Amino acid sequence: MKKSAGAGLLIATLLTGSIGWATNVMASNLGTVEQLHxxxxxxxxxxxxxxxxxxxxxxxxxxxxxxxxxFIVKNPENDMQMVFxxxxxxxxxxxxxxxxxEYQALQRxxxxxxxxxxxxxxxxxxxxxxxxxxxxxxxxxxxxxxxSKFDEQFLSLDQELKLNLSQDTILLNEQGExxxxxxxxxxxxxxxxxxxxxxxxxxxSPKKIIALDDQAERPIEVEQLIGEDHYVKExxxxxxxxxxxxxxxxxxEWDPSSQIVTLRKQNQSFTISISEKAYGFNRSLRYFEVAPxxxxxxxxxxxxILTMLIVK
Numbered sequence: 001m002k003k004s005a006g007a008g009l010l011i012a013t014l015l016t017g018s019i020g021w022a023t024n025v026m027a028s029n030l031g032t033v034e035q036l037h038x039x040x041x042x043x044x045x046x047x048x049x050x051x052x053x054x055x056x057x058x059x060x061x062x063x064x065x066x067x068x069x070x071f072i073v074k075n076p077e078n079d080m081q082m083v084f085x086x087x088x089x090x091x092x093x094x095x096x097x098x099x100x101x102e103y104q105a106l107q108r109x110x111x112x113x114x115x116x117x118x119x120x121x122x123x124x125x126x127x128x129x130x131x132x133x134x135x136x137x138x139x140x141x142x143x144x145x146x147x148s149k150f151d152e153q154f155l156s157l158d159q160e161l162k163l164n165l166s167q168d169t170i171l172l173n174e175q176g177e178x179x180x181x182x183x184x185x186x187x188x189x190x191x192x193x194x195x196x197x198x199x200x201x202x203x204x205s206p207k208k209i210i211a212l213d214d215q216a217e218r219p220i221e222v223e224q225l226i227g228e229d230h231y232v233k234e235x236x237x238x239x240x241x242x243x244x245x246x247x248x249x250x251x252x253e254w255d256p257s258s259q260i261v262t263l264r265k266q267n268q269s270f271t272i273s274i275s276e277k278a279y280g281f282n283r284s285l286r287y288f289e290v291a292p293x294x295x296x297x298x299x300x301x302x303x304x305i306l307t308m309l310i311v312k
Contacts, residue, residue, distance in 0.1 A: 049148045049157035051188060052115035052133060055082050059110045068277075068289060071106050072127070073114060081127035084114055085235065085289045087304050091174065091190075091210075092135040096143035098192040098208045100176070101135075111138040115147055120237055120303070129235030131289070131304065134190065146191045150184070155201060162203040163191065170208040179211060187211045222247065222310055231300070236290045238300040241272070248309045254299075261292075261299055263309075270308075272301060281308065 057075035064070075069086040092101045095113075106112075115134040122128050136145050148156040154163035165171075171179050190210040196202035225247055230239045241261060242252050250263040250270075263270040271280035277291045292301045 050115075051118060052147055053118045054113055054115050054147070055080075055130075056113045057081075057111075059106060059108055059112060062106055062108060068287065069103055069106070073112060082114070083127050083129040083235070084116070084132045085129065087131060087287075087289055087302075089304070089307065090132050090135060092137065093145075093190070093192075094143075095136050095138045095145050095192070096140035098143075098170075101137055105137050106135070112136060113138065113145070122235070131236065142194060144193050144196075146193070147188065148191070149188050152185065154184075160201055161191070161196070162201050163209075164203055164205045165209075166205050169206050172208065172210050174210065174213050184209060184211050222306065230303070231295075234290050236288075237303040238290065238293075239303045239306070241292070241299045241301045241305075243298075244306065244309060245270075250309070268308075270305075272299075274299065 055073060055075070057073040057080075059071050060074045060081070061072040062069070070083060071086070072081060072083050074081045086103060086106075092103070092105065093099065094101055094105075113136040114132045115136075116122075116130040116132050120131065122130050134147060146156065146161055148158065148161070150156050150163065154165065155161070165181060171181065171184065173179050173183070188211075190212065191206045192208040193204040193206040196204040222244065225243060226239050229243070230237055232238070241263075245252050245263050248265070250265040250268075253262040253264070254260075255262070259274040261270075261272045261274075263272070267282075269280070269282060272292055273279065274294055275291050277288045279286055279288065279292075288302045288304070290302050292299055294300075
């Protein structure tokens with residue numbers, strides 16, 4: 001059954017966690033749309049247990065070039081699709097081995113769970129496009145994963161899972177370095193486990209826990225600084241570079257002849273060229289999904305750079 005443009009707009013809106021109604025929805029689609037609306041309302045009423053939204057499904061298409069990788073996921077249960085452009089820093093793991101995976105694991109037919117930041121805008125188009133933060137490849141049935149915030153007793157904030165840590169539980173940070181139990185407090189966690197009790201809440205002894213970096217939580221003052229001074233292009237939020245960089249303490253230099261912006265702060269430096277996806281970070285070469293551009297005399301860049309510019 002084909003979805004109307006209006007239904008697509010509404011579905012994309014609901015996927016972001018916001019609640020609203022689009023116009024011109026075909027009557028034949030109202031049943032599915034209303035069900036999704038009810039589910040979204042129920043989710044919004046819960047305590048925010050995670051900064052991420054999960055989308056599960058099968059990889060139906062992978063588009064890869066020398067500079068970018070994009071994959072499409074379809075949920076077979078509700079026939080919904082989402083597009084995910086992959087950028088530097090995405091965490092990808094196997095649900096069974098708990099080990100990190102390379103992007104080559106993203107192939108057609110693979111069953112995956114994708115987590116994207118609920119605070120980032122998703123364009124009102126269908127299929128919706130969102131930048132993934134965490135990708136879990138379900139290569140086997142055995143092996144569960146929960147991404148959530150937990151309280152001091154390691155009970156998830158949605159009250160669904162209680163963790164009983166043991167000496168065998170592996171504790172790591174995003175970089176794969178060993179950490180201590182106290183380092184888990186106040187952070188969002190990726191929890192790998194197998195079996196749970198039938199109690200309420202369910203309890204488990206996790207195999208591995210990965211604590212997500214604090215810098216993933218953007219300071220409130222930065223978002224206030226950006227305010228309305230941003231826009232969405234190709235599913236990515238574009239933010240004012242100079243405003244954010246100077247706020248973070250960088251010296252900003254602009255070369256009008258070469259159209260290059262240089263940022264310097266202590267031992268960190270960025271070299272960003274207008275209309276070029278490739279940019280320099282220290283001595284490495286990285287890529288934006290959307291090239292920087294100048295609008296009304298200001299340089300705008302993809303907001304993924306915030307995780308490198310803003311360090312607590």
